[in-house]
Each structure stands twice: as structure tokens, then as C-alpha cells.
Amino acid sequence: MQPLPGFRDFLPEDCAFRNYIFDSWRETARRYGFVEWDGPVLEPTDLYRRKSGPEIVAQLFNFTDKGEREVSLRPEMTPTLARVVAAHEREFKKPLKWFSIPQCFRYEKQQRGRLREHFQINCDIIGDDSLGADVETIALCIDLLRAFGLSEKDFVVRISDRRFWIDLLQQEKVPEERWAEMLQAIDKSEREPREKTAEKLGSLSKPIFAVLDGGGKSEKLEQLADGLRARRLDAFMKIDLGIVRGLAYYTGIVFEAFDRAGKFRALAGGGRYDNLIAQLSDNTVSLPAVGFAMGDVVLGELIAATPAAREQAASANARNRNIDVYLVVAKEERRQDALAQLQTLRDQGYRVDFAITPAKVGKQFQTAEQLGARAAVLFGDEWPQVTIKTLATGKQVSIPHSDLISHLAGLTNKQT
Amino acid sequence: MQPLPGFRDFLPEDCAFRNYIFDSWRETARRYGFVEWDGPVLEPTDLYRRKSGPEIVAQLFNFTDKGEREVSLRPEMTPTLARVVAAHEREFKKPLKWFSIPQCFRYEKQQRGRLREHFQINCDIIGDDSLGADVETIALCIDLLRAFGLSEKDFVVRISDRRFWIDLLQQEKVPEERWAEMLQAIDKSEREPREKTAEKLGSLSKPIFAVLDGGGKSEKLEQLADGLRARRLDAFMKIDLGIVRGLAYYTGIVFEAFDRAGKFRALAGGGRYDNLIAQLSDNTVSLPAVGFAMGDVVLGELIAATPAAREQAASANARNRNIDVYLVVAKEERRQDALAQLQTLRDQGYRVDFAITPAKVGKQFQTAEQLGARAAVLFGDEWPQVTIKTLATGKQVSIPHSDLISHLAGLTNKQT
Numbered sequence: 147m148q149p150l151p152g153f154r155d156f157l158p159e160d161c162a163f164r165n166y167i168f169d170s171w172r173e174t175a176r177r178y179g180f181v182e183w184d185g186p187v188l189e190p191t192d193l194y195r196r197k198s199g200p201e202i203v204a205q206l207f208n209f210t211d212k213g214e215r216e217v218s219l220r221p222e223m224t225p226t227l228a229r230v231v232a233a234h235e236r237e238f239k240k241p242l243k244w245f246s247i248p249q250c251f252r253y254e255k256q257q258r259g260r261l262r263e264h265f266q267i268n269c270d271i272i273g274d275d276s277l278g279a280d281v282e283t284i285a286l287c288i289d290l291l292r293a294f295g296l297s298e299k300d301f302v303v304r305i306s307d308r309r310f311w312i313d314l315l316q317q318e319k320v321p322e323e324r325w326a327e328m329l330q331a332i333d334k335s336e337r338e339p340r341e342k343t344a345e346k347l348g349s350l351s352k353p354i355f356a357v358l359d360g361g362g363k364s365e366k367l368e369q370l371a372d373g374l375r376a377r378r379l380d381a382f383m384k385i386d387l388g389i390v391r392g393l394a395y396y397t398g399i400v401f402e403a404f405d406r407a408g409k410f411r412a413l414a415g416g417g418r419y420d421n422l423i424a425q426l427s428d429n430t431v432s433l434p435a436v437g438f439a440m441g442d443v444v445l446g447e448l449i450a451a452t453p454a455a456r457e458q459a460a461s462a463n464a465r466n467r468n469i470d471v472y473l474v475v476a477k478e479e480r481r482q483d484a485l486a487q488l489q490t491l492r493d494q495g496y497r498v499d500f501a502i503t504p505a506k507v508g509k510q511f512q513t514a515e516q517l518g519a520r521a522a523v524l525f526g527d528e529w530p531q532v533t534i535k536t537l538a539t540g541k542q543v544s545i546p547h548s549d550l551i552s553h554l555a556g557l558t559n560k561q562t
Numbered sequence: 563m564q565p566l567p568g569f570r571d572f573l574p575e576d577c578a579f580r581n582y583i584f585d586s587w588r589e590t591a592r593r594y595g596f597v598e599w600d601g602p603v604l605e606p607t608d609l610y611r612r613k614s615g616p617e618i619v620a621q622l623f624n625f626t627d628k629g630e631r632e633v634s635l636r637p638e639m640t641p642t643l644a645r646v647v648a649a650h651e652r653e654f655k656k657p658l659k660w661f662s663i664p665q666c667f668r669y670e671k672q673q674r675g676r677l678r679e680h681f682q683i684n685c686d687i688i689g690d691d692s693l694g695a696d697v698e699t700i701a702l703c704i705d706l707l708r709a710f711g712l713s714e715k716d717f718v719v720r721i722s723d724r725r726f727w728i729d730l731l732q733q734e735k736v737p738e739e740r741w742a743e744m745l746q747a748i749d750k751s752e753r754e755p756r757e758k759t760a761e762k763l764g765s766l767s768k769p770i771f772a773v774l775d776g777g778g779k780s781e782k783l784e785q786l787a788d789g790l791r792a793r794r795l796d797a798f799m800k801i802d803l804g805i806v807r808g809l810a811y812y813t814g815i816v817f818e819a820f821d822r823a824g825k826f827r828a829l830a831g832g833g834r835y836d837n838l839i840a841q842l843s844d845n846t847v848s849l850p851a852v853g854f855a856m857g858d859v860v861l862g863e864l865i866a867a868t869p870a871a872r873e874q875a876a877s878a879n880a881r882n883r884n885i886d887v888y889l890v891v892a893k894e895e896r897r898q899d900a901l902a903q904l905q906t907l908r909d910q911g912y913r914v915d916f917a918i919t920p921a922k923v924g925k926q927f928q929t930a931e932q933l934g935a936r937a938a939v940l941f942g943d944e945w946p947q948v949t950i951k952t953l954a955t956g957k958q959v960s961i962p963h964s965d966l967i968s969h970l971a972g973l974t975n976k977q978t
Contacts, residue, residue, distance in 0.1 A: 147645050147843060150633060153602035155646050157653075158660065161598045177908045179885050179915030179933065182577045186569035186679070187603065187665065188635075209625040212669050217566060219604075229563050230571050237573075239932065241918065244574065249603065253628050263602070271918070278918040289908065376898045377905040427563060469595050482792045489793040492593045492705065499595030502657065502687070502694040516655065517595065 152262025162463040164265070167442050168247055169462075170293040171267040175245040178286045180269055183244050185226035191216040193225045196426060207251040207262065219251035222439065223268040224395070224419070225426065231272055231435075232427035240273030240433070260411065261443060270437030275420060277366065280399045281373035283436050287403060287414055288374075288382045290440055294449055295458040298381040301413060301448070305371075305401040306389035308417065310364045314357070318350055326394060332358070333390035362387045370399065395419045399436065405448050413448065414440035468518025471554060473500040474510040476526030484525040487532075487550060494551060511535075521554060568678025578879040580681070583858050584663055585878075586709040587683045591661040594702045596685055599660050601642035607632040609641045612842060623667040623678065635667035638855065639684040640811070640835070641842065647688055647851075648843035656689030656849070676827065677859060686853030691836060693782065696815045697789035699852045703819060703830055704790075704798045706856055710865055711874040714797040717829060717864070721787075721817040722805035724833065726780045730773070734766055742810060748774070749806035778803045786815065811835045815852065821864050829864065830856035884934025887970060889916040890926040892942030900941040903948075903966060910967060927951075937970060 149155050156164055172182065191208045208218035220226060223246055231242065246268045253262065269286055271279045284303060291301050311332060315325055331346035335358060344351040356362075367385045374380045391400045400417030404410070416438020424432040449455040471491055473484045484500060491498045499517055501510050507524075514522040515537055524533040528544060534553055535542045545553050565571050572580055588598065607624045624634035636642060639662055647658065662684045669678060685702055687695045700719060707717050727748060731741055747762035751774060760767040772778075783801045790796045807816045816833030820826070832854020840848040865871040887907060889900045900916060907914045915933055917926050923940075930938040931953055940949040944960060950969055951958045961969050 147649055149602045149645075150604055150606060150631065151629075153604060155602065155642075155649075156600035157646070157650060158597040158599050161600050161662075164600070165598065173911075176885075177911065177913050179913060181574040181883055182581065183574050184572035184577050184580070186565045186571065188566055188569060188679075190566060207627070209627065211623070211625065213567075215566065226571075229565075230573070233563055233571075234573060239929070243915075246577075263604075274918050276919050282918055285905075373901070376901040378902070379905070467597055469592075485789070485792040486794070489701075489795070495589075495593065497593050497595060499659075502690050502698055503692050513655070 150262075152256045154261065154263070158467070159463070162466050163446065163459060164442065165466060166459055166462045167294075167445065168265070171245075171247060171290055171440075174290050174293045175267065175269060175286065178243065178269075178282070178289070180243045180245040180286070182246060183230070184246050184248065185220070185223070185230055187220055187249065188217050189220055189226060189229075191218045193229060193426070194218055194221060196225075205252040205254045207253040220248060221252050222250055223248045223266070224270075224422065224437065224439075227268070227270055227272075227437075228423045228426040228435075231433065232423055232431040235273075235431055235433060241279065242270070242272040244272065245269040265442040266439045268437060268439045269416075270435055272423070272435045272437075273433050274436075275434035277369055277373065277399075279436050280370060280418060281377075283416070283438060284370070284383065284399075284401055285374060285377055285379055287401070287416070287438050287440065288379050291403065291413065291445075292382075294445070295455040296448065296452060297454075299406060300452050300455070301382070301403055301405050303383045303401050303403045303414075304386035304389045305367060305383055305399065306385070306387050307364050307367055307398060308390060308396050308400050309366070309398050310362065310387060311390065314353065315350075318353065320350065328354075329390045330392070332388065333392060336388050357387050366399070391415055391417060395422045395425075397421055401438070403440070405451075409451070410444050410447055413444050414438055464518060468520075469497040469499050470520055471496050471498045472510070472514030472517060472519040472522045473498060474507060474514065474522050474524045474526075475501060475504070476507050476524050477529075478504055480525035480529055483529065483547065487523070487525075487547065490551065491554070496554065523550065523554075566678075568672045570677065570679070574883070575879070578882050579862065579875060580858065581882060582875055582878045583710075583861065584681070587661075587663060587706055587856075590706050590709045591683065591685060591702065594659065594685075594698070594705070596659040596661040596702070598662060599643075599646070600662050600664065601636070601639070601646055603636055603665065604633050605636055605642060605645075607634045609645060609842070610634055610637060612641075621668040621670045623669040636664060637668050638666055639664045639682070640686075640838065640853065640855075643684070643686055643688075643853075644839045644842040644851075647849065648839055648847040651689075651847055651849060657695065658686070658688040660688065661685045681858040682855040684853060684855045685832075686851055688839070688851045688853075689849045690852075691850035693785055693789065693815075695852050696786060696834060697793075699832070699854060700786070700799065700815075700817055701790060701793050701795055703817070703832070703854050703856065704795050707819060707829065707861075708798075710861070711871040712864065712868060713870075715822060716868050716871070717798070717819055717821050719799045719817050719819045719830075720802040720805045721783060721799055721815065722801070722803050723780050723783055723814060724806060724812050724816050725782070725814050726778065726803060727806065730769065731766075734769065736766065744770075745806045746808070748804065749808060752804050773803050782815070807831055807833060811838045811841075813837055817854070819856070821867075825867070826860050826863055829860050830854055880934060884936075885913040885915050886936055887912050887914045888926070888930030888933060888935040888938045889914060890923060890930065890938050890940045890942075891917060891920070892923050892940055893945075894920055896941035896945055899945065899963070903939070903941075903963065906967065907970070912970065939966065939970075 206218045211217050249265050251263050335343040347354055374383055389402050396417040397420045398418035402412045403414040418436040420434040475481050475484050522535045530547050531544050532547045533542055533544050622634045627633050665681050667679050751759040763770055790799050805818050812833040813836045814834035818828045819830040834852040836850040865875055891897050891900050938951045946963050947960050948963045949958050949960050
């Protein structure tokens with residue numbers, strides 16, 4: 147009676163934490179004027195075959211359905227985005243600023259921070275090829291992390307330009323069919339002994355290592371840094387040409403967010419993909435695009451490892467789960483009266499709970515505290531008076547039951 | 563470039579409507595003291611084989627994964643709930659009041675209101691076998707619909723008791739292996755000619771039709787009605803022994819919500835399932851349970867067909883999507899200043915957008931209106947003054963840019 151390997155059960159505490167992540171993501175993306183969309187969790191496998199590098203196809207969670215269709219649980223959101231945008235772009239003014247919070251899947255060996263499913267937020271600006279769109283996108287990526295109480299001491303966004311490398315490969319007259327291989331070697335150079343990378347790069351080792359050692363200058367990246375500086379976000383970024391990213395479809399700026407301590411996998415990654423929509427729509431629609439994804443698993447690990455962020459999450463979770471009022475039925479003759487008040491309070495928007503089955507008064511108060519209630523209302527002998535107890539202070543006051551709503555309004559802020 | 567048959571793309575407007583449904587569901591469930599949980603979208607097929615009637619297994623969206631596991635996209639949430647509760651129940655005080663908003667799947671022919679995927683809210687009370695738990699559950703079902711501005715004129719919850727029928731079958735000495743068949747015949751009787759049902763029921767036709775024609779009396783259902791009356795929710799319910807429900811695991815109260823006009827499929831359905839957790843845990847854990855599910859598709863159809871509910875949804879969607887402030891860059895020299903303010907406003911929680919690429923001032927104001935902004939702030943010749951325009955009234959005021967935040971605070975309520 148276990149979940150499948152690589153899949154998670156979300157008990158209430160886990161789910162509250164996940165909701166906290168989703169809510170913060172949503173609120174932040176909306177502050178940037180992004181609107182939410184979504185697509186199917188299952189897509190034709192062909193959608194991924196047509197656009198992705200070989201790595202992602204091998205890891206697909208794919209199968210043949212009962213109608214003999216080859217289908218895949220989505221490994222990422224960008225192909226669906228390209229499909230939906232190509233089909234509907236005429237209905238929308240450009241640029242589109244769209245975000246989504248899909249669950250994504252891959253069939254691969256489990257590792258720390260890498261399950262067979264995870265949730266991610268995807269944010270994309272479509273129909274604007276300017277550097278301003280790149281800046282807006284990276285700024286959002288930064289603010290999505292800041293929303294959790296993470297600071298420039300906790301994470302950094304490393305920004306590179308794939309175009310810079312393509313220009314270099316063209317200059318060096320490397321044939322196009324070898325670009326992917328070279329870009330992969332550069333991408334991996336940070337995590338491999340230099341000799342191994344040199345072997346892969348061959349005669350290109352010298353110019354490429356010169357760049358990786360800090361000898362590369364990119365005008366575009368300097369402008370990008372200026373744009374983030376105008377927003378006072380430059381402390382969160384670093385130009386780093388060693389970032390290339392695995393996916394084949396990026397055409398310009400690429401970036402990845404990491405924890406400063408280097409303890410975890412990437413928090414987020416993305417870049418510009420100006421050709422993908424054309425490619426997936428057989429050139430019926432051509433729109434430039436820039437976007438990124440940020441997953442819930444590594445982010446969750448960083449929050450848990452960062453005291454300020456952990457504390458912020460804990461108080462949000464409590465706010466999310468605590469009830470407002472607990473009704474204590476001290477005399478069973480008063481149960482009907484309590485139930486009438488229960489409905490009135492809930493209709494007013496209060497979170498209210500009570501003992502469905504008769505229980506001792508002390509036990510009911512104990513439950514009230516466990517559920518995080520701010521006030522308990524006791525229905526007993528004094529009826530038509532009721533006693534309101536503020537649980538944090540223990541202060542009690544007896545009032546006519548008809549005054550309950552107005553009294554509670556002063557005592558508890560509704561959660562909702 | 564289409565989604566798979568039976569799967570939906572959610573363009574921003576569709577997604578806003580879906581979020582409105584989810585948000586209302588969440589808020590209402592929390593008012594009832596329910597906490598959210600979730601499970602995997604993919605489960606071992608065995609989990610469903612072990613508990614469900616034959617109908618659901620034939621409709622499963624199941625396949626064999628790359629590791630030769632037989633797996634299914636979840637058709638419903640209750641088996642996962644039983645699995646998770648059986649594994650973790652010791653960690654929680656009873657009763658559990660849990661809800662979840664899963665996406666569920668089935669592989670069957672598409673019909674109106676019935677796709678291959680849909681979202682549903684599941685609400686369950688576990689560990690309380692009293693009628694009070696049944697009442698609390700049905701009251702929540704009613705309030706989940708009321709939350710959308712639907713009234714007793716729009717929907718009704720029809721409540722029955724499967725135990726009543728089982729008692730009758732036992733009285734009539736029907737062997738247990740034929741119960742499922744009889745219950746199915748009763749369930750379908752409303753939608754079939756009476757002769758056809760009579761044929762299935764055989765010698766039981768007389769006593770069963772007597773009940774269906776109003777001759778049945780259930781003490782338990784009368785008590786249930788009293789419980790809903792105490793909450794002033796009795797106008798939303800009707801005792802109706804013709805409801806049986808297809809799933810094999812119900813053991814007591816069963817209920818279904820329908821639109822009053824009878825135009826749509828069921829809005830929600832559920833009941834008591836006291837043996838399922840024991841059955842799925844090989845009797846290691848035994849807990850009584852009652853719960854229901856409500857789907858997003860039929861509910862969405864009813865909202866769209868009900869003027870008051872439609873209007874409430876539209877204004878919620880607008881609140882959800884509209885931005886607060888649009889920054890108009892009238893002079894490109896002022897772009898950097900606008901970007902600095904952009905960040906300040908967003909940091910304060912405002913939803914702010916602007917023209918990433920230079921555009922004419924008139925066009926920028928037009929975009930501001932399209933995005934639903936309450937105010938536009940113009941950065942131009944008067945710098946270090948800026949002009950704030952309230953878009954609803956057209957009123958303009960020129961202020962020092964350093965006073966922007968305090969001025970906006972009076973003009974727009976932050977959405978967030």
C-alpha cells in the first residue's frame with residue numbers, strides 16, 4: 147500500500163506547504179501582469195519528439211493508450227504552450243504574458259531533488275523579441291524566489307547567452323551538426339575535469355576555455371545586467387557564460403537559478419526560444435518567446451534549509467490551516483442551537499468546527515486549541531447566554547447568543 | 563496540433579473560471595474545518611481492481627509503465643484516500659476532515675458533461691460513524707454549491723440509504739451475490755421503462771416499486787433531514803430512495819446533487835463507505851467513513867446556465883485577472899525611472915504592467931484599459947512629477963514621483 151516509486155502523497159502538512167508555494171507563485175506572477183493558463187497532463191508523444199533534444203525523449207513517461215495512440219505524461223510545459231499559442235494567438239494582443247503551474251513527469255531513476263513527478267511554475271512572454279522581455283522574465287524569476295523570504299545571500303541567477311557561443315562556433319567554422327555536441331560539452335564543463343572537457347572540445351579548447359575563464363564579453367549580457375540594475379535586482383544575478391542548458395530549442399539568453407551555497411540542483415532555468423512555435427506549427431505561426439520553469443522540489447529543500455524562509459512558510463501554513471472558532475457543546479440539549487449558530491458563522495465566512503460526536507467539555511477545548519482556533523464558544527447551562535473564550539489569553543465573556551457575530555468580529559479576523 | 567480527445571486546454575479565461583471554482587471550493591471546505599491533502603495522479607491498477615465494481619475497471623485509463631508495472635491514471639480519489647489513511651491514520655486525531663481537488667481520468671466515449679479528464683473536489687470525514695458526520699458532509703456538499711450563488715431553486719441533493727435496501731433484500735431472502743444486480747436495477751429504474759426494471763427485479767418488483775412510489779419510510783433519513791433543518795439547509799434536500807449509486811463500496815447513506823431543472827448529469831455524489839479502508843488495508847486498519855465528490859464540468863455548465871451564478875463568476879474572474887496599475891512611458895528617457903517605480907510598486911504587492919517595447923502613448927493607455935487597470939501613471943516631460951489617471955473616471959492628478967505609493971494607496975485597493 148505504497149505510492150508508486152517517485153510519486154508523492156501529500157498529507158495535510160505537505161499539502162499546506164505545496165499550497166503556500168503555489169499561492170506565492172500565483173500572487174507574484176500576477177504582480178507582473180501574467181495570467182494563468184493550463185493544458186492537458188497527457189499529450190501526443192509526437193509533440194515532444196518533434197521539438198526536444200534526445201535526452202528528454204528517452205526519459206518520457208510515455209505509453210500507448212487503449213485507442214492505440216502514443217501518448218506521454220507531459221515532461222515539461224513549453225511544447226504544450228507552443229501548441230496552444232499557435233492555435234489561438236490571433237485571439238490575444240501581443241505580447242502574451244502567461245504562467246502555468248503544471249505537474250510534470252519523467253521516467254528515470256530517482257535521485258535527491260528529482261522524483262518522477264514534480265510541480266513547476268512556467269512563465270513565458272510571447273511575441274516580444276526585445277531584451278526588455280528577457281529582463282522582465284528574469285526579474286520575475288528573481289521575485290518568485292524573493293517571495294519566499296529568500297535573499298541575494300541565498301540564491302543567484304546565472305545568465306548566459308547561447309547566441310554568444312553559436313557566434314563563436316560559426317567564427318571557428320564548426321559545422322552546424324556538431325554544435326549541439328559542443329554546447330553540451332560547455333554546459334558540462336563545470337562539473338567535469340578540465341581534461342575531459344578538453345578532449346570533447348578538441349581544437350576549440352583554447353578559445354572556449356578562454357571565455358569560460360572570464361575572457362568573454364557579451365554586450366547583450368551587459369545590457370541585460372543594466373536592465374536588472376534599474377530594478378535594483380542586480381545583486382541577484384551573475385553573468386556566467388558557462389551556462390548553456392540542455393534543451394535544444396533555446397536561441398538566445400539562457401539562465402539558471404542556484405542556491406548560493408551550491409548544495410542543491412538548479413532552482414529554475416529558462417531562456418529565449420524564438421523558433422519553437424514556428425517549428426511546432428509547421429511555420430504557420432512564428433512568434434519570438436522567452437520563458438522559464440521553477441520546480442517545487444528543490445525550492446522546497448532550499449526553503450527548509452534557510453531559517454528565515456522556513457519561518458515564513460511555517461506561519462503561512464498555520465494561517466492556512468487554523469480555524470477561527472470552535473463550538474463547544476457542553477449540554478447535548480444545546481446541540482441544535484449550536485448547529486444553528488454553526489451555519490450562521492460559516493455563512494459569514496468564518497472557519498468553524500465542533501465535536502460531531504458528544505465529547506467531554508475539556509476534550510472539546512483541547513481540540514479547539516489543536517485546530518488553532520482563536521475563540522471557543524460554549525453552549526451550556528447559561529443559554530440563551532453563551533460564553534466566548536479567547537484561547538490565546540484564556541479570557542472569557544458571557545453574552546446573549548444573538549450578539550455572537552458582533553462579538554466575534556472584534557475577536558478574530560476571519561481567515562478568508 | 564490538437565489536444566488529445568477528451569482533454570482540455572485552459573486558455574486564460576477558462577483557467578480563471580477554473581481557479582474561481584477551486585478557490586470557492588477551498589474557501590468553503592475550510593469554513594467547515596476541512597484540511598487539504600493530495601495523492602499521486604498515477605496509482606497501481608491493483609488499487610482500483612481491489613475495491614471497485616466492474617464498471618470502473620473497464621473504464622480505467624490504465625497502461626503498463628516502462629518498469630512493467632500495471633498503473634492507472636486515477637479514476638477517482640477514494641481508493642487513494644483509503645490507502646493514505648490506512649498508512650498514516652495513527653498520526654492524526656479522529657475524525658479526519660479531509661478534502662482534495664484531484665484531476666481524475668477515465669477512458670470512455672466522450673459525451674456532454676463527460677470528458678476523459680475532469681477535476682473534482684473530494685470531501686471525506688473519516689473515523690466517525692455517526693449520523694452527525696453524514697449531516698456535516700451533506701451540509702458541506704450543499705454549501706459548496708451555494709458558494710457559487712446557486713440557490714434551492716437551482717439544485718437539490720437527493721438522499722437515500724443503501725442500508726434500507728439491503729435490509730429489504732435480506733428480508734426478502736435475496737442471496738448476497740445478487741444484491742449488486744438488484745441495487746443496479748433500482749438505481750437505473752428512474753431512467754428506464756418500468757417493464758424493463760420489473761423484468762430485472764422479478765418477484766421483488768412489488769415490494770421495491772412500493773418503496774419507489776413513496777411507500778418506504780426510513781427513520782435514519784428522517785433524522786438526517788432534521789439535522790439539515792437545524793442548519794436551515796432542508797430546502798436544499800429531498801429524501802429519495804431511488805438513489806443507490808453505482809459504486810460497490812457504499813454501506814449506508816448515499817446522495818446525489820442535481821440541478822432542479824433536470825437538464826444536466828449529477829453535480830455531485832457520495833455516501834458512507836464504512837468497510838473500504840479495512841478492505842484495502844487487509845483489515846489492518848478499520849475506520850468508518852463518509853464522503854462525496856463534486857466535478858468541475860457539470861458544475862460549470864450549471865453556473866453558465868444560471869444568470870446570478872454566471873454574474874458572480876464573471877466579476878470574480880475580472881477581480882482575478884485585472885491589474886492595478888499600468889505605467890505609461892511617454893518619453894523613453896524616463897523608462898529607467900518607470901522601471902524603478904515598477905519594482906517598488908510590485909514589491910508593495912501591486913499588480914503592475916507596462917509596455918516592454920516603446921509604444922505610442924495612446925496605445926499604452928488603451929492597453930491599460932484592456933488589462934483592467936484602475937490607474938495609469940504617466941512618466942513624461944513633467945518629471946520629477948508624474949501624472950496619475952484614474953481610468954474609471956478619467957480624472958488626472960500630477961504629483962511628485964516620490965508620493966506615488968501614498969497616492970495610489972487611496973486610489974486602488976491592491977488585488978492581492
